[in-house]
Amino acid sequence: MMELDTIAAISTPLGEGAIAIVRLSGDEALTIANKMYRGKDLTTVDSHTIHYGRIVEPDTEEMIEEVMVSVMREPKTFTREDVVEINCHGGLASVNRLLELALYHGARLAEPGEFTKRAFLNGRIDLSQAEAVMDLIRAKTDKAMHVAVRQLDGKLSKLITRLRQQLIETVAHVEVNIDYPEYDDVEEMTLNLLKERIALVSDEIIKLLAMAKQGKILREGISTAIIGRPNVGKSSLMNALVQENKAIVTDIPGTTRDIIEEYVNVRGVPLKLVDTAGIRETEDLVEKIGVERSRQVLNEADLILLVLNNNDVLTDEDRQLLEIVRDMEVIVLINKTDLEATLDHDEVKRLIDGKPVVTTSLIEEAGIDQLEQAIADTFFTGGIESSDLSYVSNARHIQLLNQAKQSLSEADMAIDSEMPLDLIQIDVTRAWELLGEIIGDTVQDSLIDQLFSQFCLGK
Ligand code: GDP
Ligand code: ZN
Incomplete structure (x- = not known):
């Protein structure tokens, strides 16, 4: 099997829409999201479920956003990898902060089209x-x-x-x-x-x-x-x-x-x-x-x-x-x-x-x-x-x-x-x-x- 790292990106158009989504895909998607998140333990929840919780700053535990987190375990996802989508309603600044945190906790910034590339590499499309x-x-x-x-x-x-x-x-x-x-x-x-x-x-x-x-x-x-x-x-x-x-x-x-x-x-x-x-x-x-x-x-x-x-x-x-x-x-x-x-x-x-x-x-x-x-x-x-x-x-x-x-x-x-x-x-x-x-x-x-x-x- 191919060894692919975990990638993250903002997957909604910047500056538009009431909801923004930060998407993670890869083996570590659940663990990384879990480190950002306070609520249920995301690593143990069922696949294809949505959870309410908070995203916090790593050291201070200060709350950044209230979020809904979708957890989708492989293989029934777009990339055929574990996918987490963090839905937030905040503005540009807080979405960016969410992405930064995902990167801070070990994800890599996805290249344009990289989710799709994975969907292909993993045989999804x-x-x-x-x-x-x-x-x-x-x-x-x-x-x-x-x-x-x-x-x-x-x-x-x-x-x-x-x-x-x-x-x-x-x-x-x-x-x-x-x-x-x-x-x-x-x-x-x-x-x-x-x-x-x-x-x-x-x-x-x-x-x-x-x-x-x-x-x-x-x-x-x-x-x-x-x-x-x-x-x-x-x-x-x-x-x-x-x-x-x-x-x-x-x-x-x-x-x-x-x-x-x-x-x-x-x-x-x-x-x-x-x-x-x-x-x-x-x-x-x-x-x-x-x-x-x-x-x-x-x-x-x-x-x-x-x-x-x-x-x-x-x-x-x-x-x-x-x-x-x-x-x-x-x-x-x-x-x-x-x-x-x-x-x-x-x-x-x-x-x-x-x-x-x-x-x-x-x-x-x-x-x-x-x-x-x-x-x-x-x-x-x-x-x-x-x-x-x-x-x-x-x-x-x-x-x-x-x-x-x-x-x-x-x-x-x-x-x-x-x-x-x-x-x-x-x-x-x-x-x-x-x-x-x-x-x-x-x-x-x-x-x-x-x-x-x-x-x-x-x-
Ligand atoms: P180029 O050398 O082919 O790039 O031509 P330019 O676009 O620089 O235009 C040369 C001169 O012709 C300029 O002084 C323009 O203002 C003038 N010109 C361009 N189109 C017209 C037009 O339809 N009628 C008139 N009378 N002069 C024009
Ligand atoms: Zn000219």
Whole structure:
């Protein structure tokens, strides 16, 4: 068994709510709580009981708080360890004092998500659920939060389990055909049927991967580059978006001095805005680093906001930029519409080829709504935002899904080239294993167990 120390944390939002809870988990949870507490002997009370008492200062016995203490013994707890929750109604100061006392008596301050990590380590929840809790802690917007909550519900686990079930049935059929060719009960699995089943699972994985892009975006923010010639209004755009929308994080450590980053929430879409040209007008991205290098910078962005000046003619530089970004996720802003239109809007639309073009006057705060709508449309096309499929948001999951998809396509190719069944089976089994890694379940034995629970061949 794993040796884990006893951890403690305040498990209610700070400064809110009438009741605050200090939670302890681990072997020493009961003894530590007992040292802080005057009332019944907590180490001898029944599991899942609540007790009234007082928390006192260690030396003076001076009372800090009247509390209700819940005692939950392992294994029927969230962490599968002994858990004590001390409920108090006091303010911030007394909650903090309670936590300090728990640490004083031998607990360690829990890291963010550590209770959940224990729930996983002790087998209480699966990996995807544990990861969902981590995401929940880091979620930057409400939508990102909902994705994490859904995953926590175990929806991803359920879907993955269902896909694996379909694969295992396929494998089982193949197995039976190989081992018991004379067994009549078993449906003859034609290669076509096999192909069909593989395609069904494959399609679902592809759908999940498509959703994953949105999931990643929700969690990490859309990396958005603001580009354009000097003086077109890039900094003004950045300021407008930051002012209109609550900045999520303003001070990102590791931000270079040349590049300003801001996190804003545009209609539930978290944007990580990068004003590439930045503060100094002379150091415009394209001017300074050239077209090739800027192409590379742009390639790393999820979204490009290209700003043009309505009160100017289209320059070669503008044309070059339009050419570079036309195959990327881009929204073009024609800014300064309060000034005379000398820019040929139709030419811009022709050059950018179907990508959204929005007109703004940032100085008059006009067109910002349309821009925000265009951003939301770009990332939530086809109603993905409300789809309950958008719950893959984890890099590890995405990688495993990609690998599983690859294995299935290899199986499919093996069928096409009339490879022997057992070779096809290896690819399908591999996909099954990869999906299992998402939920932390790939014990080879269980493949065997499941194979036989599928088909009671009764020998
Ligand atoms: P950047 O060099 O692309 O970052 O451009 P800035 O945001 O620094 O703006 C350059 C100048 O254009 C500033 O004097 C702004 O006040 C001005 N400007 C920005 N947007 C507009 C607009 O919509 N209309 C007008 N008339 N001026 C604007
Ligand atoms: Zn600027």
